[in-house]
Amino acid sequence: GDSVTQMEGPVTLSEEAFLTINCTYTATGYPSLFWYVQYPGEGLQLLLKATKADDKGSNKGFEATYRKETTSFHLEKGSVQVSDSAVYFCALRIYGGATNKLIFGTGTLLAVQP
Amino acid sequence: DAGVTQSPTHLIKTRGQQVTLRCSPKSGHDTVSWYQQALGQGPQFIFQYYEEEERQRGNFPDRFSGHQFPNYSSELNVNALLLGDSALYLCASSLGGSSGNTIYFGEGSWLTVV
Numbered sequence: 001g002d003s004v005t006q007m008e009g010p011v012t013l014s015e016e017a018f019l020t021i022n023c024t025y026t027a028t029g030y031p032s033l034f035w036y037v038q039y040p041g042e043g044l045q046l047l048l049k050a051t052k053a054d055d056k057g058s059n060k061g062f063e064a065t066y067r068k069e070t071t072s073f074h075l076e077k078g079s080v081q082v083s084d085s086a087v088y089f090c091a092l093r094i095y096g097g098a099t100n101k102l103i104f105g106t107g108t109l110l111a112v113q114p
Numbered sequence: 115d116a117g118v119t120q121s122p123t124h125l126i127k128t129r130g131q132q133v134t135l136r137c138s139p140k141s142g143h144d145t146v147s148w149y150q151q152a153l154g155q156g157p158q159f160i161f162q163y164y165e166e167e168e169r170q171r172g173n174f175p176d177r178f179s180g181h182q183f184p185n186y187s188s189e190l191n192v193n194a195l196l197l198g199d200s201a202l203y204l205c206a207s208s209l210g211g212s213s214g215n216t217i218y219f220g221e222g223s224w225l226t227v228v
Contacts, residue, residue: 104156
């Protein structure tokens with residue numbers, strides 16, 4: 001079945017360090033890919049998305065490129081801030097027919113220290 | 115423009131009891147989905163409502179049921195609560211059933227079963 005695998009956390013970085021959170025997926029169709037962020041005590045917020053192969057999603061300094069050949073959608077940021085501390089979820093969604101649900105990975109906790 | 119709103123924010127129930135959670139979708143949205151997020155896990159799809167009907171269902175027992183009202187708001191009901199039902203329940207809304215429109219999440223209802 002369709003699934004998403006994320007690198008396990010926690011990821012602990014110093015402020016201004018480079019961030020990579022790995023995400024790979026398995027899908028029978030042609031999924032759209034998403035990164036959601038969950039700040040402490042809050043719901044999910046859409047961070048970025050990509051709808052087809054080679055698309056790059058970007059927002060707030062975060063980027064991720066849809067790599068069909070490696071079935072990956074790794075999240076990157078060049079310089080993290082303390083305010084980026086949160087749980088990051090990679091997710092996929094396959095459109096068409098009656099299917100319209102998101103399938104999430106288990107999440108990666110990012111802790112940024114000053 | 116109000117986003118997705120959920121109530122209550124937190125609640126505690128005893129095993130065997132029943133609970134009802136409520137959700138108002140983002141203005142203009144007609145599709146509501148419910149997700150369960152256990153501690154340390156990614157959200158899992160429960161079901162989706164569109165045009166007042168359950169359109170899709172995830173791998174959850176019949177103890178989980180829902181309803182959508184003519185104003186598109188929705189309820190999630192869980193009967194015969196188990197300790198394992200303790201989780202954050204997230205409501206998500208979008209426009210157009212199984213279309214590819216963006217899904218927005220509420221901040222969730224924290225359910226603790228004791």
